[in-house]
Amino acid sequence: MSTFNEATQQAAINLCLSIADDKLFLGHRNSNWTGIAPILEADIAFSSLAQDDIAHASAIYELVGSLMGDSADDIAYGRKPDAYLCADIVTKDDGFDWANAIARQFYCNHFDLLRFERLSNSSWSELAALCKRLVVEQHIQVNHINDWVMQLATGTTESKEKIAHALNEYANEASMMFETPYGFELLIEDGIVNSSSDIFDAWHKRVSEQFNRAGIEIEVKQRSVDAQGGRSGIHSEDFNESLRELQAVYREDPTAAW
């Protein structure tokens, strides 16, 4: 088990929470499609991938739980709204528009893959080992969603318009995924993670490749350096609604055994 000094430990906790919270809320939002996705096969596949997101969240909560001395469930469900560090794209309401769900998933999946790849080199060995495993699973999500974007963009004129519109709609929130959680610089200084100053460019390159493949033009701009949002615990109304829904059962009886 790795040990950190207090400030570094808090920074490491923040980093893990930012990843796990992204995954938990994305999986939760996507699971809303269970039973009502446009075709049966997409319904089953999207639900299965949502389960993966929650499994990934769970694995990271377990890891951070060892630092926080708390159970994965309590960390996942028991915090106050501003202690959640997910980016608000994961909770942005899709209005049950399939193109929105695909756009949200597309941006997030590519970011998650990149993040796991980079954290596989972390000097925090437990985190690196976990991320190495998750990279392999995240590839499944990325391949799946790339093909969906391609499918919609090359389907009918209407499906192309819809997916392009959705990708534009989610572009702003996507850029906010790159806000770093509090203390991230400390992790770089301490050599726990490598500098990530080029992560937006790396991500942008990958999503642009897919836009080219699908024959659509989407502009995603980098956020302004001081823009604060979900990673700082400052959340949208969509997040609050999602959190209320997520915590509803847990709050009935936080001590219940599942």
Add this chain to the structure above:
Amino acid sequence: MITNPRIKPPFKDDELETQEVNAFPVWEVFTQKKETDAHTHAGSLSAPNALMAANFAREHYGQDQVCRSMWIGLRDDFKSKDGCEDTYEVFVQWNAGDRHVHVGQVGAASGEEAEAMCKKDFVGDKEFYTIWTIPHQAMNSIDGEEDMIWRSTDQSYRLAKGYSKIVRQKWDAIRASKDVDDYQKEDLKDTF
């Protein structure tokens, strides 16, 4: 309390201009649990093309049990008597209601010829129900060793057996507490 339930999604049937497609081609999926096992028919699905068929098959048929390899092909190809010169994968359904099981490969110029070769090489004088054949080229395969199908993170929540174990524990606990309640009720009756 759930203040804003999302259980009633706003269906927008009238907004779509594109006609709904009800006739995607049907694909048959075969899965293999262990390297030494034969590929066995897992089920079918509808998908617009081979790419999406593979994506759907991975989630639909690759996650209910360990899966190390997957073959996906068009139902029409499995059943076709036509075809071209190729190596054919051949599958036998021994009894009605059984799953088709991969029995081997034959070189043939058509589905019909492949079926005849399959009978000669793999069936002999045994009873069987139906045979499916498919040119190797026409089939998509996913090798789970290189391209993960079954996940490495904890997937026990997907399995029915994990669920039933937990449910049984809960029932046992409920029955145990009911026994105690009944005992106490009887006990109170006797006492007063």
